[in-house]
Amino acid sequence: MNTAWAALTSRRYLVSSWPWRSYAYLLSSVPAGAATICVLIGAAAVSALLSPILVGVLLLTAFPLLGVLIGIMERYRARLMMPAGISTPHAQVPQSTGLRERLRFRRREQASVRALGYGFLFGVFLWPLNALFAGVSLAVLAITLVAPFIADDDEIGMGPWTLTTFWEGLLFLVLFGPIWYTVSSYLLGWLAAGQAELAKVMLGPREDELRRNLADLRRSRLDLVDAFETERARIERHLHDGVQQRLVGLTMTLGLAELDLPEGEGRRLVVKAHGEAEAALADLREAVRGIHPRVLIDHGLEAAVREVADRSPMPVTVRMELPRRLPPPIEAAAYFVVSEALGNVAKHAQASRCEVDGWIVDDQLVVTIADDGIGGADPTGGTGLTGLVTRLDALGGTLDLTSPPGGPTRLRMETPCRLDD
Amino acid sequence: MPARRLSIVLAEDSLLLREGLASILDRAGHEVRDAVGDADTLLAVVRKEPPDLVITDVRMPPGHSDEGLRAAAAIRAELPGIGILVLSQYVADAYLSSLLESTTGGIGYLLKDRVGHVTEFLASLDRVADGGTVVDPEVVRQLLARRRDDGPLAALTPRELEVLALMAEGRVNSSIAEQLVVSEAAVRKHVGNIFAKLHLDDGRDRRVSAVLTYLRG
Structure with missing residues (x-):
C-alpha cells in the first residue's frame, strides 16, 4: 500500500498500520502546530516592537525564511502519511554562493511564501482541529478499553449508558469498542490523508518547479561529466609533458651510453636498463590511453x-x-x-x-x-x-x-x- | 661519420628532448641548423632556408594537439624536396593518412622511444633523407592486426608476414635479411611470394607505399 488514499479503500485498512499512522500524524501536529504559531506570533511581536527603528520592518521581510523552516518540518512529518515523501520545491543554489546570497534567494522564492501561508493555516486552524478530533477519539478508545475495570469499582457514564458492573463494562467494550474503532479510524484516516494532501500541494513543487529541478539536476550532472573530462585531460597532459618526456630523455641517454661502452658487463647492464626504461614508457602509454586517448x-x-x-x-x-x-x-x-x-x-x-x-x-x-x-x-x-x-x-x-x-x-x-x- | 652530413631543423617543445636529440645528431656528424620549440617558428626557419631534413614532434605549442603534423603537411606542399621525420610520444595508424598523402619525398613516422636505438635511428634518418619511407613497427603491427581477417593476408606464411611487416616499416632487402638472419636472395624470394599472393605490382621504387596502401585498405 503506497498511499493513504489507497489504504482507505482497502478492505484490510482496519488491520493495517494506517489508522495508527493517521493518529501519529494528527497528534504530532499538535506540538508542531503549537510551536509554529508561537514562533510566528513571537516573530511578529518582535518585529512590531522593533518597527520604530526600521529593523522590525526588515525583520518582516525575512518571514518567508520561517516558511522555509516550516516546510522542512512539515515535509518531514508528512512522510508518516506518504512514505515516498514530498520533494522540495526550492531551486538548487550553487555551492559557491555565500550564506547572505543564499538567504536572499530563498526569501524571494515563491515556494517560501507558500510555505509561510501553510504555516499560518497550520498554526491557527489545523492543529487545534486535530487535537480535538484525535484527542477525543483516542480518549474514548482508551476509556472503552479499560471500561470493565473502572465499572467494577465504580460506575461510569458512557453517553446515554451507565455501566455499573465488570460484565456491563465488558459488554460495552465488546459491542461499542469495534464500532468506535471503525468509525474513528475512517474519520481520522480521511482527516489525516486530507491534511497530508494539503501539505503536498502547498509544500511540494509546482509543475514548473519540478521541471526546473529536473533541468537543474541534468545540468549539474553534465557539469560533473565535463569536470571529469577536463580533469582527465589535465592528467594526461601532465603525464605527457612530465614523466613521459623524462623517460624518453632517459632512453636517449642510455642509447648514447651503449654506443660508447665497450662490450662487457657494464654495457650489458646499460642495455638492460634501456629495455626497462622502454617497458616503463610502454606501460605509461597504456595508462594514458585509458585516461584520455589521443x-x-x-x-x-x-x-x-x-x-x-x-x-x-x-x-x-x-x-x-x-x-x-x-x-x-x-x-x-x-x-x-x-x-x-x-x-x-x-x-x-x-x-x-x-x-x-x-x-x-x-x-x-x-x-x-x-x-x-x-x-x-x-x-x-x-x-x-x-x-x-x-x-x-x-x-x-x-x-x-x-x-x-x-x-x-x-x-x-x-x-x-x-x-x- | 655518416654517409652524408645532413642539415637538419629540429622542432620539439621539450627542452630536455630537444637537447638530447641535438646531441645525438651532433655526435653522428649531422648539422643541427636550428632547434625550435613550436610549429610556427619551424615553418619560418624552413621557409627562410630549406634544410635537407626536418625532425618534428607532433604535439607542440600553442594548441598541444597536432601542430607538428600540420607543419609537416605545409612543408611537404611548399618544399617537397625536404625529408620529414615525425616523432611522437604515441603512434597510431589513424595518423598515417595525413602523412602519406603525397607520394613524393622522404617521410618518416616514429615513436620517440626509437631515438634511443641510436644506430637504427640514424639509419632511418638517412632513409628519409634519401626519399624513403619509414614507419614505426608499432604502426605496422596495428595495420596488420586490422587486416588479419583478410583472405590474402591469411594466405601468407609466418615468415612472409615478418617480411611484410619489415617492408611496411620501410626497410630495404639487405636490412630485412640482416634482421631475420637470412640471405638477401631468400628475402627476395619471400618478397616475390608476398606480392604474388597479395596481387600487388612489385614496382621496386614504391614498394613501401604499395604495401602500406594495401594494408590501410
Missing part, C-alpha cells in the same frame, strides 16, 4: 574504436557509420563503453570473435558490442560498467546487457547525439 580527440570515435579493437587478443570486426564528429563527452562515453566491453569479452567470454557496430538513428548514437562467447555476464559484477552507466545517465543515455547463460552476449548503448536539454 586518437579519440584527434580522429574521433571510429578511429579510436578501431585502435582498441586492434589491441584485442581476438578478432574484432568494427562497422561504424558516423557521418560526423560528436561532442567530446559523448565520444568519450562511447569509447570507454567499447573499451571496457572488449576488455570484458577478452577476460570472461571465451569468445572466438566479436563485433562492434555503431550508427546514428533519430539523433541517437547506438553502439552494440556482440560476441559469440559463453554468456552469463553479470551487469552488476564489475565496477567498470557501473561507472559507465552513471556517465551515460548524465548524458541521457542507456546501456543494456543481454547475456543468457550459454551466450551470446550483446551490449547495447544508446545516447542522444546532442548535449543540450
Whole structure:
C-alpha cells in the first residue's frame, strides 16, 4: 500500500498500520502546530516592537525564511502519511554562493511564501482541529478499553449508558469498542490523508518547479561529466609533458651510453636498463590511453574504436557509420563503453570473435558490442560498467546487457547525439 | 661519420628532448641548423632556408594537439624536396593518412622511444633523407592486426608476414635479411611470394607505399 488514499479503500485498512499512522500524524501536529504559531506570533511581536527603528520592518521581510523552516518540518512529518515523501520545491543554489546570497534567494522564492501561508493555516486552524478530533477519539478508545475495570469499582457514564458492573463494562467494550474503532479510524484516516494532501500541494513543487529541478539536476550532472573530462585531460597532459618526456630523455641517454661502452658487463647492464626504461614508457602509454586517448580527440570515435579493437587478443570486426564528429563527452562515453566491453569479452567470454557496430538513428548514437562467447555476464559484477552507466545517465543515455547463460552476449548503448536539454 | 652530413631543423617543445636529440645528431656528424620549440617558428626557419631534413614532434605549442603534423603537411606542399621525420610520444595508424598523402619525398613516422636505438635511428634518418619511407613497427603491427581477417593476408606464411611487416616499416632487402638472419636472395624470394599472393605490382621504387596502401585498405 503506497498511499493513504489507497489504504482507505482497502478492505484490510482496519488491520493495517494506517489508522495508527493517521493518529501519529494528527497528534504530532499538535506540538508542531503549537510551536509554529508561537514562533510566528513571537516573530511578529518582535518585529512590531522593533518597527520604530526600521529593523522590525526588515525583520518582516525575512518571514518567508520561517516558511522555509516550516516546510522542512512539515515535509518531514508528512512522510508518516506518504512514505515516498514530498520533494522540495526550492531551486538548487550553487555551492559557491555565500550564506547572505543564499538567504536572499530563498526569501524571494515563491515556494517560501507558500510555505509561510501553510504555516499560518497550520498554526491557527489545523492543529487545534486535530487535537480535538484525535484527542477525543483516542480518549474514548482508551476509556472503552479499560471500561470493565473502572465499572467494577465504580460506575461510569458512557453517553446515554451507565455501566455499573465488570460484565456491563465488558459488554460495552465488546459491542461499542469495534464500532468506535471503525468509525474513528475512517474519520481520522480521511482527516489525516486530507491534511497530508494539503501539505503536498502547498509544500511540494509546482509543475514548473519540478521541471526546473529536473533541468537543474541534468545540468549539474553534465557539469560533473565535463569536470571529469577536463580533469582527465589535465592528467594526461601532465603525464605527457612530465614523466613521459623524462623517460624518453632517459632512453636517449642510455642509447648514447651503449654506443660508447665497450662490450662487457657494464654495457650489458646499460642495455638492460634501456629495455626497462622502454617497458616503463610502454606501460605509461597504456595508462594514458585509458585516461584520455589521443586518437579519440584527434580522429574521433571510429578511429579510436578501431585502435582498441586492434589491441584485442581476438578478432574484432568494427562497422561504424558516423557521418560526423560528436561532442567530446559523448565520444568519450562511447569509447570507454567499447573499451571496457572488449576488455570484458577478452577476460570472461571465451569468445572466438566479436563485433562492434555503431550508427546514428533519430539523433541517437547506438553502439552494440556482440560476441559469440559463453554468456552469463553479470551487469552488476564489475565496477567498470557501473561507472559507465552513471556517465551515460548524465548524458541521457542507456546501456543494456543481454547475456543468457550459454551466450551470446550483446551490449547495447544508446545516447542522444546532442548535449543540450 | 655518416654517409652524408645532413642539415637538419629540429622542432620539439621539450627542452630536455630537444637537447638530447641535438646531441645525438651532433655526435653522428649531422648539422643541427636550428632547434625550435613550436610549429610556427619551424615553418619560418624552413621557409627562410630549406634544410635537407626536418625532425618534428607532433604535439607542440600553442594548441598541444597536432601542430607538428600540420607543419609537416605545409612543408611537404611548399618544399617537397625536404625529408620529414615525425616523432611522437604515441603512434597510431589513424595518423598515417595525413602523412602519406603525397607520394613524393622522404617521410618518416616514429615513436620517440626509437631515438634511443641510436644506430637504427640514424639509419632511418638517412632513409628519409634519401626519399624513403619509414614507419614505426608499432604502426605496422596495428595495420596488420586490422587486416588479419583478410583472405590474402591469411594466405601468407609466418615468415612472409615478418617480411611484410619489415617492408611496411620501410626497410630495404639487405636490412630485412640482416634482421631475420637470412640471405638477401631468400628475402627476395619471400618478397616475390608476398606480392604474388597479395596481387600487388612489385614496382621496386614504391614498394613501401604499395604495401602500406594495401594494408590501410
